[in-house]
Amino acid sequence: MDILKSRFLPLIALVASVLFLYFRTPTFNKSIDGECSLLTHDHYWIVSKRVVTPRGVSPGAVEVKSGHINTVKEGEYHKLLLQNEHVLDYGGAVVMPGLIDVHAHLDEPGREEWEGFSTGTKAAAAGGITTLIDMPLNSFPSTVSEETLKLKLEAAKKKLYVDVGFWGGLVPENAFDPSALDKLLKAGALGLKSFMCPSGINDFPMTNSTHIKEGLKVLAKYKRPLLVHAEVVLESESHIALDSDESDPRSYATYLKTRPPSWEEAAIRELKDASEETRVGGNAEGAHIHIVHLADSRTSLDLIKASKHGGSSLTVETCPHYLAFSAEEIPDGDTRFKCAPPIRDEANRQSLWEALLEGHIDMLSSDHSPSTPDLKLFDEGDFLRAWGGISSLQFVLPITWSYGKAYGITFNQLASWWSERPAKLAGQTNKGAIKREMDADFVVWMPEVEFELDENYDIYHKHRNISAYLGQRISGKVLATFVRGNLVYSEGKHASAACGAPILAKQ
Numbered sequence: 001m002d003i004l005k006s007r008f009l010p011l012i013a014l015v016a017s018v019l020f021l022y023f024r025t026p027t028f029n030k031s032i033d034g035e036c037s038l039l040t041h042d043h044y045w046i047v048s049k050r051v052v053t054p055r056g057v058s059p060g061a062v063e064v065k066s067g068h069i070n071t072v073k074e075g076e077y078h079k080l081l082l083q084n085e086h087v088l089d090y091g092g093a094v095v096m097p098g099l100i101d102v103h104a105h106l107d108e109p110g111r112e113e114w115e116g117f118s119t120g121t122k123a124a125a126a127g128g129i130t131t132l133i134d135m136p137l138n139s140f141p142s143t144v145s146e147e148t149l150k151l152k153l154e155a156a157k158k159k160l161y162v163d164v165g166f167w168g169g170l171v172p173e174n175a176f177d178p179s180a181l182d183k184l185l186k187a188g189a190l191g192l193k194s195f196m197c198p199s200g201i202n203d204f205p206m207t208n209s210t211h212i213k214e215g216l217k218v219l220a221k222y223k224r225p226l227l228v229h230a231e232v233v234l235e236s237e238s239h240i241a242l243d244s245d246e247s248d249p250r251s252y253a254t255y256l257k258t259r260p261p262s263w264e265e266a267a268i269r270e271l272k273d274a275s276e277e278t279r280v281g282g283n284a285e286g287a288h289i290h291i292v293h294l295a296d297s298r299t300s301l302d303l304i305k306a307s308k309h310g311g312s313s314l315t316v317e318t319c320p321h322y323l324a325f326s327a328e329e330i331p332d333g334d335t336r337f338k339c340a341p342p343i344r345d346e347a348n349r350q351s352l353w354e355a356l357l358e359g360h361i362d363m364l365s366s367d368h369s370p371s372t373p374d375l376k377l378f379d380e381g382d383f384l385r386a387w388g389g390i391s392s393l394q395f396v397l398p399i400t401w402s403y404g405k406a407y408g409i410t411f412n413q414l415a416s417w418w419s420e421r422p423a424k425l426a427g428q429t430n431k432g433a434i435k436r437e438m439d440a441d442f443v444v445w446m447p448e449v450e451f452e453l454d455e456n457y458d459i460y461h462k463h464r465n466i467s468a469y470l471g472q473r474i475s476g477k478v479l480a481t482f483v484r485g486n487l488v489y490s491e492g493k494h495a496s497a498a499c500g501a502p503i504l505a506k507q
């Protein structure tokens with residue numbers, strides 16, 4: 001008997017370990033079905049030693065059922081591994097709410113050669129972004145009416161790898177036409193966006209304070225925000241550099257002088273007044289104003305603080321490129337770094353970080369604004385004539401982390417800047433945090449893993465060579481991205497069907 005036992009012991013051990021492994025191996029390793037998700041089931045657990053919930057970071061297990069978060073357990077997650085359930089064990093990787101990028105230009109329909117729903121959302125998925133909100137300009141036509149929003153929806157069909165919402169445009173043509181704005185908002189635009197200076201796109205003209213106040217009145221009824229590109233052209237200040245002999249267009253300093261911080265200040269002053277006036281004018285609360293891509297961390301920021309303090313409903317975002325780069329280090333002729341407002345000096349960059357850490361800057365966004373490489377004029381390197389826009393969608397998480405580490409940023413801060421507050425701005429109450437009943441939107445990533453962003457890296461944006469981060473060594477590798485329970489990206493692979501949903505505002 002003993003002999004028998006000892007003979008079969010290895011076999012028994014083998015069967016036992018196969019059974020054990022069967023129940024504990026992450027399912028994505030064995031069942032890829034090639035549809036909306038790299039998983040074949042919609043009820044499973046995600047476990048990790050670092051799950052980021054509104055309560056903090058701890059070992060935990062998140063139960064996903066039919067696209068929602070059913071349970072969040074902190075602590076004893078490993079016990080779940082022994083149960084007969086589908087478990088994805090991510091070990092020490094960080095599980096965070098998926099990023100929500102409230103500012104991206106996907107340029108479709110009309111400028112698919114710049115970007116597109118498919119390439120843009122694939123890049124988003126590979127970067128841990130689970131929702132993005134598309135800007136109303138750079139596509140053609142611009143999204144400024146119910147009809148043009150419908151064109152967007154039509155163009156997006158079957159091309160979304162993550163969920164995508166849409167901002168409508170506030171332009172002079174619709175600003176005095178409340179019924180047109182009503183229709184655009186009723187059709188589902190999550191809010192409106194306007195420019196206080198030329199946008200660089202002919203069919204998206206700038207608005208003045210009068211247009212903005214008209215827009216705010218309509219938006220207040222819907223409780224949806226106005227997003228504003230806050231720069232006002234002050235001719236007297238911008239000519240200085242161009243008239244002088246030192247106006248070498250290949251020098252970044254030349255470009256910088258053409259868009260001084262006073263442009264941002266002037267715009268923010270006007271917005272502060274517009275907010276105060278529209279509050280008094282019958283709408284007790286007034287519409288919310290969101291300032292996009294703040295670059296100036298000095299007087300402009302003081303004005304924002306004063307406006308918030310005075311009771312205005314106001315938020316502000318900045319972008320990773322303003323936190324990562326400084327004017328002093330931008331090489332001559334390297335127009336990948338051209339954007340508006342411009343990247344300012346090193347001291348300004350540091351005080352942007354301080355403002356973010358102190359809560360005066362509310363959130364982050366990519367302002368992914370690519371063009372075809374020819375418009376970047378790489379041969380001439382002319383900063384004054386090149387397209388202004390940074391291409392970076394896929395890298396915003398590792399970039400924020402890589403540059404933020406020196407400032408001691410936490411995973412909860414990342415979740416607040418990139419998920420929780422953007423969800424609130426876009427009115428997405430079911431997104432932005434790992435909490436029971438929320439959408440199962442997650443990014444799983446390894447902050448400690450470093451990688452070279454070189455020509456071998458899988459970049460999914462349409463034009464990889466215009467990315468401002470190429471050539472950098474950065475840390476924070478995205479392992480997996482889940483959108484409403486679908487594993488849409490895992491270790492270099494995307495789900496083969498694009499099952500992201502268009503997000504339309506509810507009445």
Ligand SMILES: NC(=O)N[C@H]1NC(=O)NC1=O
Nearest residue numbers: 199200339340369388389
């Ligand atoms: N039209 C457009 O996307 N412009 C953007 N590019 C940029 O650098 N700032 C912007 O507002």
Ligand SMILES: [Zn+2]
Nearest residue numbers: 229292293340
């Ligand atoms: Zn802008």
Ligand SMILES: [Zn+2]
Nearest residue numbers: 103135367369
């Ligand atoms: Zn933009």
